[in-house]
Amino acid sequence: MEKIMEKFVQIENVHMVFNTRGGRYVALDNVSLNIRQGEFVSIIGHSGCGKSTLLNLVAGLFAPTSGVLLANDREIAGPGPDRAVVFQNHSLLPWLTCFGNVYLAVERVFGDTETRADLKRRTREALALVGLTHAEQKYPHEISGGMKQRVGIARALSMQPKVLLLDEPLGALDALTRANLQDELMRLVATVGSTTLMVTHDVDEAVLLSDRIVMMTNGPAATIGEILEIDLPRPRARLELVQDAHYLRLRGEVLKFLYAREVKAA
Numbered sequence: 001m002e003k004i005m006e007k008f009v010q011i012e013n014v015h016m017v018f019n020t021r022g023g024r025y026v027a028l029d030n031v032s033l034n035i036r037q038g039e040f041v042s043i044i045g046h047s048g049c050g051k052s053t054l055l056n057l058v059a060g061l062f063a064p065t066s067g068v069l070l071a072n073d074r075e076i077a078g079p080g081p082d083r084a085v086v087f088q089n090h091s092l093l094p095w096l097t098c099f100g101n102v103y104l105a106v107e108r109v110f111g112d113t114e115t116r117a118d119l120k121r122r123t124r125e126a127l128a129l130v131g132l133t134h135a136e137q138k139y140p141h142e143i144s145g146g147m148k149q150r151v152g153i154a155r156a157l158s159m160q161p162k163v164l165l166l167d168e169p170l171g172a173l174d175a176l177t178r179a180n181l182q183d184e185l186m187r188l189v190a191t192v193g194s195t196t197l198m199v200t201h202d203v204d205e206a207v208l209l210s211d212r213i214v215m216m217t218n219g220p221a222a223t224i225g226e227i228l229e230i231d232l233p234r235p236r237a238r239l240e241l242v243q244d245a246h247y248l249r250l251r252g253e254v255l256k257f258l259y260a261r262e263v264k265a266a
């Protein structure tokens with residue numbers, strides 16, 4: 001059996017300074033974090049603390065001002081198909097069907113080495129994974145917000161990324177759709193076993209899905225305040241957890257950090 005890498009994603013002494021019109025803005029100060037292969041890590045913290053910045057650094061969309069980031073022992077020097085991102089706003093191309101949107105990503109990653117039949121099979125499989133076979137030929141404007149996010153997740157998974165980066169993927173959805181997609185995401189991640197880093201504002205979402213929750217201090221110069229191990233057994237069932245004393249304790253720890261330790265002025 002393949003050995004699980006303890007440091008599949010390495011973030012070492014990362015500082016991020018933005019040059020803004022108002023001067024230098026220190027967004028992140030000395031952030032270090034290792035993520036194990038197959039681990040699900042959430043980042044939580046008040047608005048503006050630098051969660052997306054950290055995720056974008058792992059995505060390779062920004063380069064750190066200092067420090068180093070590695071994925072699978074290779075320095076992250078830019079975006080790559082080994083790290084797929086799902087954003088809060090679906091970012092689907094409106095002139096392509098659901099099938100077309102996923103196919104485009106599949107073609108970019110596997111187009112040089114696989115036949116068109118293989119690429120189509122991969123596309124269909126990814127859409128089936130998120131339960132959207134029936135909507136393959138629909139355009140983004142013809143489907144609901146939850147379905148669009150599912151296409152985004154299918155597109156990300158279709159690339160078989162080593163690391164899945166989720167930037168509040170369910171943030172724009174109503175509570176019920178959100179709960180359904182959380183359950184689906186939990187199932188998908190268990191099936192594909194991807195290493196996942198997710199930004200969220202939702203404490204219950206973080207506890208339900210994560211192996212660890214990284215809690216960030218407020219900016220400027222935000223850093224990791226605490227890391228909470230979520231040692232709830234899997235598979236996890238939402239309805240059972242809401243009555244589980246340990247779940248409630250863990251949830252309380254995150255709330256305490258956010259609303260007692262890192263109080264944010266409105």
Ligand SMILES: Nc1ncnc2c1ncn2[C@@H]1O[C@H](COP(=O)(O)OP(=O)(O)OP(=O)(O)O)[C@@H](O)[C@H]1O
Pocket residue numbers: 018019020025027045046047048049050051052053054219
């Ligand atoms: N490209 C940029 N140029 C200048 N400043 C930036 C840039 N990107 C982010 N920032 C600043 O860095 C800080 C962190 O932003 P970031 O978007 O990472 O926060 P966040 O925790 O994800 O916020 P939210 O929860 O509201 O999405 C903010 O003060 C933001 O204004």
